[in-house]
Amino acid sequence: MQMRFDGLLGFSGGFVNLSKESLEEGLRRELSEELGVDITISEEHHVDACFSPTSSLSSSSRLILHFYVKKMEEEEIRKVEQMASSTAADHGQEVLGMVRVPLYTLKDGSGLATFLSHSFVGNARSQLINSLQRFNLVPPQELHKALSRAMEINSQTAMNLQVVMT
Amino acid sequence: MQMRFDGLLGFSGGFVNLSKESLEEGLRRELSEELGVDITISEEHHVDACFSPTSSLSSSSRLILHFYVKKMEEEEIRKVEQMASSTAADHGQEVLGMVRVPLYTLKDGSGLATFLSHSFVGNARSQLINSLQRFNLVPPQELHKALSRAMEINSQTAMNLQVVMT
Numbered sequence: 001m002q003m004r005f006d007g008l009l010g011f012s013g014g015f016v017n018l019s020k021e022s023l024e025e026g027l028r029r030e031l032s033e034e035l036g037v038d039i040t041i042s043e044e045h046h047v048d049a050c051f052s053p054t055s056s057l058s059s060s061s062r063l064i065l066h067f068y069v070k071k072m073e074e075e076e077i078r079k080v081e082q083m084a085s086s087t088a089a090d091h092g093q094e095v096l097g098m099v100r101v102p103l104y105t106l107k108d109g110s111g112l113a114t115f116l117s118h119s120f121v122g123n124a125r126s127q128l129i130n131s132l133q134r135f136n137l138v139p140p141q142e143l144h145k146a147l148s149r150a151m152e153i154n155s156q157t158a159m160n161l162q163v164v165m166t
Numbered sequence: 167m168q169m170r171f172d173g174l175l176g177f178s179g180g181f182v183n184l185s186k187e188s189l190e191e192g193l194r195r196e197l198s199e200e201l202g203v204d205i206t207i208s209e210e211h212h213v214d215a216c217f218s219p220t221s222s223l224s225s226s227s228r229l230i231l232h233f234y235v236k237k238m239e240e241e242e243i244r245k246v247e248q249m250a251s252s253t254a255a256d257h258g259q260e261v262l263g264m265v266r267v268p269l270y271t272l273k274d275g276s277g278l279a280t281f282l283s284h285s286f287v288g289n290a291r292s293q294l295i296n297s298l299q300r301f302n303l304v305p306p307q308e309l310h311k312a313l314s315r316a317m318e319i320n321s322q323t324a325m326n327l328q329v330v331m332t
Contacts, residue, residue, distance in 0.1 A: 003265040006272055007280030078258070081251040085244070085264075092244070097265030098251075099169040100258065106172055114173030118284045119323050126330055144331075151327045154320065157285050161317050164292055165310075 001128070002034070003096040010121040011067075011128075012095075023066055034095050036088030037080050045070045047134065053123050067127050069135070101128065103137055105146060112138065113149035117157065167294070168200070169262040176287040177233075177294075178261075189232055200261050202254030203246050211236045213300065219289050233293050235301070267294065269303055271312060278304065279315035283323065 004010050012034045016026030024041045031039050045068040052063035072080075077100075084098045085091055102111040116125060129147070132138045138146070170176050178200045182192030190207045197205050211234040218229035238246075243266075250264045251257055268277040282291060295313070298304045304312070 003263075003281075005268065006274075006276035007268045007278065007283075008276065009284075074258070078251070081257075081263070082248070085247040085251050091247075092240070092266065096268060097169075097247070097263055099263030099265065102171065102173045102262060108172075110172035110174065112173065114285055115169075116327070117173075117323070118175075119280055119319050120326075125326065129330060147327065147331050151324065151331070153285050154324050154327060157283070158317065158320050158324070160286075160291065161282070161313065161320060164295060165313050165317070 001101060001124070002098050004121060005094050005096060006121070007096075007119070008121040008124075009099070009118050010124045027066075027068060034084070034088055034090045035080050035098075036083035036086065036091070039070070039080075041068055041070065048127065048130065050123070065123065067131075069131055071135075103132070105142060109149050111146075112142075113146040114153055116146055116150040117153035167267060167290070168264050170287060171260050171262065172287070173262075173285070174287040174290075175265070175284050176290045193232075193234060200250070200254055200256045201246050201264070202249035202252065202257070205236070205246075207234055207236065214293065214296065216289070231289065233297075235297055237301075269298070271308060275315050277312075278308075279312040280319055282312055282316040283319035 001009050001011055012031055013027060014030040014033075016023055016030075021029065023046075024043065027041045028039065031037065031041070046066060047069050048065075048067040050065055052065050081098050084095070088095065102115055105111045105113065116129070120128075129143065132143060133140065167175050167177055178197055179193060180196040180200075182189055182196075187195065189212075190209065193207045194205065197203065197207070212232060213235050214231075214233040216231055218231050247264050250261070254261065268281050271277045271279065282295070286294075295309065298309060299306065
């Protein structure tokens, strides 16, 4: 995932004008801008579509979020990370950095739980959780525990912020 | 800053055994492991020292946290980011990615505020805030507003997690 210009965590992507390009072409263009790599995307990678939770309910042109998942080997991901910090046009502008998601739970309960306690844009956290379930990347029970622990960590952050403020 | 193996945001660094190396030598070694670069650190970069908030109060060997700040040009930072994802030994292990801190506030109030709402290790959030004040990187009033907004974002995250859980 990436740290966005607005300080939120999110997935790479962006707006696509369907009168100019297909969804997959648009995503490929966005990935090129944000990651500095040319990644082929096809309809088979499409897993979900929904109305944007942040778009106005009354607006006549409601935004639709399309979510794609593509499996890659660690070596390919490492290449993407390297390109993202060297050739990507958006690096340091729209994108403040790429981060891997910890798909494990350490002895003290940190790892996935801590990551899920951060602030995400729109429905990015749900998309992440749904994908972890859909592709069996984390056992359902562990995922449930992680979410429960994420709420505790979120409360600790609230207290911590209260202390810093005073 | 970096996304750590435990899912928390923090600064680069680590344990130093003073019988084997000086604080500055130790930090240089840690930066080399985590960022893949050789950065000279001297005593003039030392800005703060305190007992670790996470170390046991009753322990006879309480941990002391030393904090260093070094000013770098954007070009140097870009080099560090590139090396961090290519040559750093800890990349993908101890470190899940490097991120820049947004030192601005966008029209919708996001930016620094959103970043400060994330989950940080130990006193990393305080160290960040103190450094922004100490080096006049963000006006005090803007910093105070950002912290106040960070608390609101933290509450939104709590509600969002509640929804995902059910």
